[in-house]
Amino acid sequence: xxxxxxxxxxxxxxxxxxxxxxxxxxxxxxxxxxxxxxxxxxxxxxxxxxxxxxxxxxxxxxxxxxxxxxxxxxxxxxxxxxxxxxxxxxxxxxxxxxxxxxxxxxxxxxxxxxxxxxxxxxxxxx
Amino acid sequence: xxxxxxxxxxxxxxxxxxxxxxxxxxxxxxxxxxxxxxxxxxxxxxxxxxxxxxxxxxxxxxxxxxxxxxxxxxxxxxxxxxxxxxxxxxxxxxxxxxxxxxxxxxxxxxxxxxxxxxxxxxxxxxxxxxxxxxxxxxxxxxxxxxxxxxxxxxxxxxxxxxxxxxxxxxxxxxxxxxxxx
Numbered sequence: 001x002x003x004x005x006x007x008x009x010x011x012x013x014x015x016x017x018x019x020x021x022x023x024x025x026x027x028x029x030x031x032x033x034x035x036x037x038x039x040x041x042x043x044x045x046x047x048x049x050x051x052x053x054x055x056x057x058x059x060x061x062x063x064x065x066x067x068x069x070x071x072x073x074x075x076x077x078x079x080x081x082x083x084x085x086x087x088x089x090x091x092x093x094x095x096x097x098x099x100x101x102x103x104x105x106x107x108x109x110x111x112x113x114x115x116x117x118x119x120x121x122x123x124x125x126x
Numbered sequence: 127x128x129x130x131x132x133x134x135x136x137x138x139x140x141x142x143x144x145x146x147x148x149x150x151x152x153x154x155x156x157x158x159x160x161x162x163x164x165x166x167x168x169x170x171x172x173x174x175x176x177x178x179x180x181x182x183x184x185x186x187x188x189x190x191x192x193x194x195x196x197x198x199x200x201x202x203x204x205x206x207x208x209x210x211x212x213x214x215x216x217x218x219x220x221x222x223x224x225x226x227x228x229x230x231x232x233x234x235x236x237x238x239x240x241x242x243x244x245x246x247x248x249x250x251x252x253x254x255x256x257x258x259x260x261x262x263x264x265x266x267x268x269x270x271x272x273x274x275x276x277x278x279x280x281x282x283x284x285x286x287x288x289x290x291x292x293x294x295x296x297x298x299x300x301x302x303x304x305x306x307x
Contacts, residue, residue, distance in 0.1 A: 007243055007251060008244070008251070009164055009240065009241055009243070010241065011160070012240070016160070019156060019160075020149075022178075026182065027181070027185050
């Protein structure tokens with residue numbers, strides 16, 4: 001077994017040689033399957049879009065986050081800061097000990113960097 | 127022979143030499159990307175799957191690569207995203223409510239036949255797995271890969287200041303974890 005000097009992780013002998021030989025075949029197979037399915041996929045996608053458009057008109061979704069069905073990672077910066085403090089608390093609580101923000105908001109990154117308590121974040125947000 | 131990235135980019139831009147460029151890229155970066163992935167997903171089998179998906183994605187994205195970022199950071203970003211996606215998928219397939227990503231990765235570390243570190247090495251890896259996602263990524267890239275903060279910033283889309291803070295916090299947490307018991 002090939003030794004890696006990074007703290008105990010190892011790979012099988014000749015793994016990288018074998019991988020390098022394997023990949024071109026996999027890509028050919030993958031793209032072959034993609035081409036044959038693409039025709040029916042286009043129709044499926046078109047039908048889904050139409051269905052979604054109709055549903056969204058009939059059933060306007062509520063931005064209901066009280067049951068913590070929001071994943072903080074999927075929010076844009078603007079959406080994130082539009083959340084009420086109580087909702088922010090709820091969303092954060094569900095993702096305990098995880099980074100709670102998207103990448104580009106410097107202010108909230110500073111909160112994380114400082115490891116502020118949730119109560120402190122809530123106070124500053126109010 | 128180490129072919130510069132600028133040359134590889136020239137190869138992949140032309141349809142006639144795209145495959146040649148890809149093979150050079152594969153040869154040059156597969157090992158480095160593997161270890162980056164492995165440190166995120168922990169087990170060799172998962173790393174193999176993710177590395178495979180990564181290179182399929184790289185191949186499919188070559189035509190769209192605009193060299194706004196360096197080739198290396200582009201490849202790295204794909205490998206990070208694929209790794210995180212894999213972890214997310216794994217979590218969905220486990221129906222027990224208490225199976226968080228952290229628990230699943232810890233289980234994989236214990237079960238992985240391609241890990242034979244001693245107790246200290248295992249404890250270090252456990253400490254890293256316990257870190258919040260962003261801190262873990264930053265720690266791995268800084269400590270193991272010795273990437274510059276500017277490179278990590280390009281890969282993760284996070285400011286350099288926040289990265290420095292993340293790394294500092296990661297080290298403190300790891301030290302604390304290792305000193306326990």
